[in-house]
Amino acid sequence: MTKIKLSQKNARMIVDDLNRIIDENVNIMDRNGVILASTDEKRIGKLHAGARKIIEENLDELIIIKSDEYIGSKEGTNYPLIVNGEVVGVIGITGADEKCQVVAKCVKKMTEMMLSELIQKEEKTLEENIRNRFLEEWINDENMVITGNFIKRGKELGIDITLPRRFAALSVFSDHNDVDAAILKNIDNADNYLKRLILYDKNNIMLHMTSYMIVGVLQQSDEEIEAYYRNIKMYVENKYKVKIAIGIDESESDSALSVHSSVMKARRALQLGLRKKSADICFYSNLNLEILAEEISDTLKMEFIRKIFRGMDDTEMKEAVQLLETYYNMNGSVNKTARSLYLHKNTIQNRLKKISEHTYYDPRDYNNAALFYLAIYFYHETVTDL
Numbered sequence: 001m002t003k004i005k006l007s008q009k010n011a012r013m014i015v016d017d018l019n020r021i022i023d024e025n026v027n028i029m030d031r032n033g034v035i036l037a038s039t040d041e042k043r044i045g046k047l048h049a050g051a052r053k054i055i056e057e058n059l060d061e062l063i064i065i066k067s068d069e070y071i072g073s074k075e076g077t078n079y080p081l082i083v084n085g086e087v088v089g090v091i092g093i094t095g096a097d098e099k100c101q102v103v104a105k106c107v108k109k110m111t112e113m114m115l116s117e118l119i120q121k122e123e124k125t126l127e128e129n130i131r132n133r134f135l136e137e138w139i140n141d142e143n144m145v146i147t148g149n150f151i152k153r154g155k156e157l158g159i160d161i162t163l164p165r166r167f168a169a170l171s172v173f174s175d176h177n178d179v180d181a182a183i184l185k186n187i188d189n190a191d192n193y194l195k196r197l198i199l200y201d202k203n204n205i206m207l208h209m210t211s212y213m214i215v216g217v218l219q220q221s222d223e224e225i226e227a228y229y230r231n232i233k234m235y236v237e238n239k240y241k242v243k244i245a246i247g248i249d250e251s252e253s254d255s256a257l258s259v260h261s262s263v264m265k266a267r268r269a270l271q272l273g274l275r276k277k278s279a280d281i282c283f284y285s286n287l288n289l290e291i292l293a294e295e296i297s298d299t300l301k302m303e304f305i306r307k308i309f310r311g312m313d314d315t316e317m318k319e320a321v322q323l324l325e326t327y328y329n330m331n332g333s334v335n336k337t338a339r340s341l342y343l344h345k346n347t348i349q350n351r352l353k354k355i356s357e358h359t360y361y362d363p364r365d366y367n368n369a370a371l372f373y374l375a376i377y378f379y380h381e382t383v384t385d386l
Helices: 008-019 049-057 098-140 148-156 181-199 222-240 256-275 289-293 298-308 314-329 334-341 345-359 369-382
Strands: 026-029 035-038 062-064 076-083 086-094 165-173 205-208 213-218 243-248 281-283
Touching (some): 008 035, 008 098, 049 076, 049 086, 076 098, 098 148, 098 256, 165 181, 165 222, 165 256, 181 205, 213 256, 222 243, 243 256, 256 281, 314 334, 314 345, 314 369, 334 345
Parallel strands (some): 243 281
Antiparallel strands (some): 026 035, 026 086, 062 076, 205 213
């Protein structure tokens, strides 16, 4: 039974590559003898009866002496294309002289190698897509019912969902203010390298989303898993000059039934990590007020922000949030805040005083820190221009 199909896309790609190497006209036909790709575009889609003869009679070679000796054919040399022991199509080089015949043999080998590589990539992509669909079904469905058949499906894909795992959400990004095409390409390269590092361990699983990836590793303590990710984070960041934010679930979430909950916790921890300038590793257990924020509507969040930053317009509010976030990240150190923002410490003191006068809450009083911290958190979730 035939398993491998020669696609028109692959045929065209190979003909284009060959056209840059040799001067002769090249044609690639499918198993029905139809021309899939050709340096002579007028011939694409037409029958090449010589190619059909090769397929039907299992010929090793067909040299056509004169044009139209076979319907739709021209003088030249034609060979079957064999990949993994299977005839997938035919390649032909137009021309009757000995040079074309020699070239045709070389082109046959080159094409078979190129086809083999392309087919392997397609098969790998198909396998990854099937694995991703399975993982999405397992991870994203909070009402998932784990059955014996589902466990069996996973094992057939090399995924044992019965193994206890810790889940993390990882995001690769750049801290450059202006992100151009070169930086985006570098982020993509870092992302692919990170993926290879993680999947080097066959027990690890990964689901790649648009802007982050979900990773499941075998159950470990907080200390062990932090050391694991910190090592990977440091290696990739140093190699590609990027930043990696990582959010990790709770250690007790080790059941196949609680995967959705574990992943959601990892994603919430990642959101906190992305808000920190250091983009450090963040555990769900580090979240406090952030957990409550999940249950509050955006309307109420904006109302709370306006209440705390009363008397401030949008620009003043944005500047206050930037200052306070840095101030609290620096544990209330005016000197460290000043150095981080490249401002004089007196400027920081004056701005903190101004915030206190506007809001009637002194940010230097740690009794008010929780209010400002929550307002900053809500601000990031509801205002997009910071």
